[in-house]
Amino acid sequence: MEFRIARGELAEAVGRAAKGLPTRTPVPVLGGLLLTASDGRLTVSGSDFETTARVETEAEVGAAGRVLVLGRRLLDICRVAPEGPVSCALEGTRFTVEAGGTRFGLSTLPYEEYPALPAAPAEYGTVDAEAFAAAVGQAAVAAGRDDTLPVLTGVQLRLDGEEMTLSASDRYRYAVRRLGWKPGAGAAGEPVEMLLPARRLLETARGLARCGSVRVLLDPGAEGAGVVGFEGGGARTLLRRLEGRLPGYGKLFEMAGASVAEVNTAALTEAVRRVAVVAEANSPVRLDFAAAEGELLVRAGYGDDVAAQRLPALLRGAEEVTVAFNPVYLLDALNSFEGSGLRIELLGAGQRALLGDSGATADYKHLLIAVKQLV
Secondary structure, three states: OEEEEEHHHHHHHHHHHHHHOOOOOOOHHHHEEEEEEEOOEEEEEEEOOOEEEEEEEEOEEEEOEEEEEEHHHHHHHHHHOOOOEEEEEEEOOEEEEEEOOEEEEEEEOOHHHOOOOOOOOOEEEEEEHHHHHHHHHHHHOOOOOOOOOHHHHEEEEEEEOOEEEEEEEOOOEEEEEEEEOEEOOOOOOOOEEEEEEHHHHHHHHHHOOOOOEEEEEEOOOOOOOOEEEEEEOOEEEEEEOEOOOOOOOOOOOOOOOOEEEEEEHHHHHHHHHHHHHHOOOOOOEEEEEEOOOOEEEEEEEEOOEEEEEEEEOEEEOOOEEEEEEOHHHHHHHHHOOOOOEEEEEEOOOOOEEEEEEOOOOOOEEEEEEOOOOOO
């Protein structure tokens, strides 16, 4: 095996494929990247059973072949190698990387012990890459981080006609984002749902954001053990589905009798960020809406350690409404909105609040549970 490639292209391919590597593993070969060179192409693949990443790029191939090497070690080499062409070769059981007069040697891993990579499902449809990355980012902010509750660490993806819906919840918040997509000729007529690991899906979507279009690879007949693929720009990632599904959000998002407040998103975000610096651990940020004054008072803290800021705000449906939120959850929600105006439907202290873009379509909604304890 022998090939020659620009350092930047090798570093990018290795870096993207390395995202599929486990951080820790009792199986040494799973820390490896599989490099395959043939027909003027280099393919770099990595897998941890749950995620499989594959990146293909052009290369001058002198001798076809494949090799399994420690992925993070190769990534470190790519980062420090001099700019310019890189020559790589397999010499017995040693893989060499040479660039700008610097030569690195890497021991190889036993390829015969490497697990077979899952086959990619057929193309199911396409979605705009940039819109998909933004939508995944908005939904994933509400996903849980507790691996003992794996269902809550996922993003539920639903495909229904020409609409894609992404949703996530950690029990204290629930984000739902809808966007358009283009079903392929083989797409099923019935809606299809799957639960995917939020962190991996977010990494995948961000890595494909500049590809123009992302191909969704899916076998609609596969159950929880199946994989879902996302492909674009020479890169392909396969994610193994999580078992289970999120609880429904239909009734949660029904806000009958709610008061409605409107406020500038950026101004509220900055105000919450400022006053939260005096908030003790687990203490809330309080929002006091007043219809007559046309303002919102944002405050946090206790006793002498307090902070407050007033903002213009409109309130309809009540004279006054006071709610309090976990400042981290509130900031996560506020930072996920892209529009200039925010619409907040409020049921009162200790109850749920539904956030959405003001004057826009209902493409993105973020529900927060208000805390009962007020400042």
